[in-house]
Amino acid sequence: MSKLSQQLENLYQVIFSRRDVRSQFLPDAVPDEVLSRLLYAAHHAPSVGYMQPWNFLVIKSDDVKQRMHAAFTEANDEAKAMFEGERRELYSSLKLQGILESPVNICITCDRNRTGQTVLGRTHQSDMDLYSTVCAVQNFWLAARAENIGVGWVSIVKQEQLRETLGIPEDIIPIAYLCVGYVSEFNDQPDLEKAGWSERLPLNDLVYYDQWGQQGEGESLAEQIDRDKEFPLAGLDS
Numbered sequence: 001m002s003k004l005s006q007q008l009e010n011l012y013q014v015i016f017s018r019r020d021v022r023s024q025f026l027p028d029a030v031p032d033e034v035l036s037r038l039l040y041a042a043h044h045a046p047s048v049g050y051m052q053p054w055n056f057l058v059i060k061s062d063d064v065k066q067r068m069h070a071a072f073t074e075a076n077d078e079a080k081a082m083f084e085g086e087r088r089e090l091y092s093s094l095k096l097q098g099i100l101e102s103p104v105n106i107c108i109t110c111d112r113n114r115t116g117q118t119v120l121g122r123t124h125q126s127d128m129d130l131y132s133t134v135c136a137v138q139n140f141w142l143a144a145r146a147e148n149i150g151v152g153w154v155s156i157v158k159q160e161q162l163r164e165t166l167g168i169p170e171d172i173i174p175i176a177y178l179c180v181g182y183v184s185e186f187n188d189q190p191d192l193e194k195a196g197w198s199e200r201l202p203l204n205d206l207v208y209y210d211q212w213g214q215q216g217e218g219e220s221l222a223e224q225i226d227r228d229k230e231f232p233l234a235g236l237d238s
């Protein structure tokens with residue numbers, strides 16, 4: 001295997017083995033030099049107009065984590081009531097956060113006014129700063145997986161409680177609250193897939209050609225996607 005192929009395999013292995021971690025966190029501290037690398041990876045995400053709208057709030061305080069856990073519990077009870085029957089029962093069995101178990105929590109935010117009101121690339125699509133911040137989240141997540149560190153995104157929390165608990169100003173938008181730490185293992189499947197909540201959609205059903213809704217009958221790419229569905233990394237050895 002060539003050096004380039006090995007680099008490609010490493011990259012795709014990180015992508016395909018990334019997981020939303022909730023229940024495998026270890027108490028081991030994440031060294032500052034590792035956490036610094038993860039934050040630099042996030043800080044090198046693409047950003048529209050080079051506005052770099054993100055901030056990273058690093059949370060290690062047990063008191064803050066306890067208050068965040070209480071906010072999650074309140075929101076989770078409300079969310080549970082939105083489902084019915086077997087779906088509610090399955091929801092109740094899921095562990096959906098690792099706030100207290102993970103040694104570090106990180107909140108990634110978006111400052112929508114960082115470079116003023118008129119931003120290159122955001123003149124006609126005003127939400128590009130939000131999308132840029134999500135790219136920072138993804139960079140952080142993939143770098144963490146490469147370092148064998150688990151990340152879990154906690155979205156079941158009321159934004160006003162998150163703001164109050166972390167002292168976030170009204171003009172700053174919380175994007176992601178992440179639980180971060182070493183783990184005992186990475187599951188071979190996403191938790192929700194393994195629990196039977198949902199399954200991964202076939203890629204070919206999601207790819208259109210030239211016009212919305214136009215499927216890939218006769219398209220060589222569609223045929224390749226179908227061949228790759230069992231093992232997308234197979235072509236890297238060639």
